[in-house]
Amino acid sequence: MKRFVILLALIVGFGGLALPASAQVRKAEKALKKEQYQEALSFADEALAKKPEDAKAHEVKGRIYQAMASASAGDDYKMYLNQMKDAFDKAGSFNPKLVEKVQNQITLAYFNEFQNGINAFNEAQSANDSAGYLKAAMYFEGSTIIMPDSTGPYVNWAFALIGSGDDVGAIKPLEMAVEKGKPDAEVTSYLARIYLTNDRAADAVPLLEEATKHFPDNEELQNMLLNAYGMANQIDRAIEVYGKTVADNPDNKVYRYNYGSLLLQAEKHDDAIEQLKEAVRIDEAYTDAQYNLGAAYVNKAIAVNNRINEIDDDLRENRSSLSADEISSRESEMDTLTNERRDLFGLAITPLEKAKTLGEEDGREVQSICQVLFQSYVQTGQTEKAESIQECAGY
Numbered sequence: 001m002k003r004f005v006i007l008l009a010l011i012v013g014f015g016g017l018a019l020p021a022s023a024q025v026r027k028a029e030k031a032l033k034k035e036q037y038q039e040a041l042s043f044a045d046e047a048l049a050k051k052p053e054d055a056k057a058h059e060v061k062g063r064i065y066q067a068m069a070s071a072s073a074g075d076d077y078k079m080y081l082n083q084m085k086d087a088f089d090k091a092g093s094f095n096p097k098l099v100e101k102v103q104n105q106i107t108l109a110y111f112n113e114f115q116n117g118i119n120a121f122n123e124a125q126s127a128n129d130s131a132g133y134l135k136a137a138m139y140f141e142g143s144t145i146i147m148p149d150s151t152g153p154y155v156n157w158a159f160a161l162i163g164s165g166d167d168v169g170a171i172k173p174l175e176m177a178v179e180k181g182k183p184d185a186e187v188t189s190y191l192a193r194i195y196l197t198n199d200r201a202a203d204a205v206p207l208l209e210e211a212t213k214h215f216p217d218n219e220e221l222q223n224m225l226l227n228a229y230g231m232a233n234q235i236d237r238a239i240e241v242y243g244k245t246v247a248d249n250p251d252n253k254v255y256r257y258n259y260g261s262l263l264l265q266a267e268k269h270d271d272a273i274e275q276l277k278e279a280v281r282i283d284e285a286y287t288d289a290q291y292n293l294g295a296a297y298v299n300k301a302i303a304v305n306n307r308i309n310e311i312d313d314d315l316r317e318n319r320s321s322l323s324a325d326e327i328s329s330r331e332s333e334m335d336t337l338t339n340e341r342r343d344l345f346g347l348a349i350t351p352l353e354k355a356k357t358l359g360e361e362d363g364r365e366v367q368s369i370c371q372v373l374f375q376s377y378v379q380t381g382q383t384e385k386a387e388s389i390q391e392c393a394g395y
Helices: 002-010 023-033 037-050 055-070 074-094 096-127 130-146 151-164 168-180 185-196 201-214 219-231 235-248 253-265 269-282 287-321 324-361 367-379 383-388
Strands: none
Touching: 023 037, 023 055, 037 055, 055 074, 055 096, 074 096, 074 130, 096 130, 096 151, 130 151, 130 168, 151 168, 151 185, 168 185, 185 201, 185 219, 201 219, 219 235, 219 253, 235 253, 253 269, 253 287, 269 287, 287 324, 287 367, 324 367, 367 383
16 A cells, blocks of 8 residues: 555645636536536536637536546446546647646546545455445546556556456456556566466466566566466477576576476476576575475486386387397396486485475475475385385375
8 A cells, every 4th residue: 555655745736727717617617516417517518519629618527527427436437537537638738728727636536536446445455345345446447547657546456356356357457557567576476376377377478577587586476487387388488588597697596496497397307407406506495496406306217217117018028039138238228227216316315305304494384395205215215214204295
């Protein structure tokens, strides 16, 4: 709600020049005071029929529509605000002496609608009232009609819709806030999250790519970008982008981690290990990087194990047709791969133990870490250590 405070500075004193008014305009003003809005519009339209450039008639018409908006809701409310804005703009364009006055009126109208939104939002929040949130959203949307280049109302309009449970509806105002405002990590995060949870990962990718340029150390945005690439099936593009990014920012641990994680997902185990080792070299306390480094070793070990199984299956199936030397060669290859598999599980243990310790210190859930660590202990013959974390692993 910090954005609300600055709006007070927009309220300025009213003054302006009193302009001669036609009889119809004076009648329109009298009808407006009596809240006889349709009659007031009829008088104003009569004045404009005689003189289409009657600035005073347009100004009065703007005030009539403003009053009608205040007494309306939904589409009528938005329609009247648009007509109000149009009438005030015409008044200023037809008579430069009215520009300051109508601008003050527009500013006051903006402030009133925004304040109505704040009040409705606070009431809805206190009562946990979905209808109240929608009412607040209406007022904030109204503010954007009056001053379309002010970003605060778009953000609050979106938050009101989110409060009502309409996350999809919040996409439009959040997109407008991103388009019109300065880079904002929080706004981007909300919009990207809604994209990702509504099958719009392809839209999240460019949004998050731009945001991470402005906020390179924001781990939430970086992680969301990784998820977006994966959900949009753009892993090759992601690897290309992060490869260039790491080359330009070799000491950025987050970029190293993300690049390594993408390589791991693409089963480029050696390249992934290289990047993740650099990430933990930069920051040993980087829990996720320690975990993924351990996972990279384990995944490579599993790939080696798959190769062992392929050779073994082939050997069993074709042994009778193979020579003694061919059989010996395949068995020797299997022995070499078996040792490599064991070594890889052994290399995984240190970063996994580190990830477990760091995760526990941070109060994080570490069961998944314990499961991979348990597997590594078993594969390296460390039975006692495996038993010591069996409960943590949920086995």
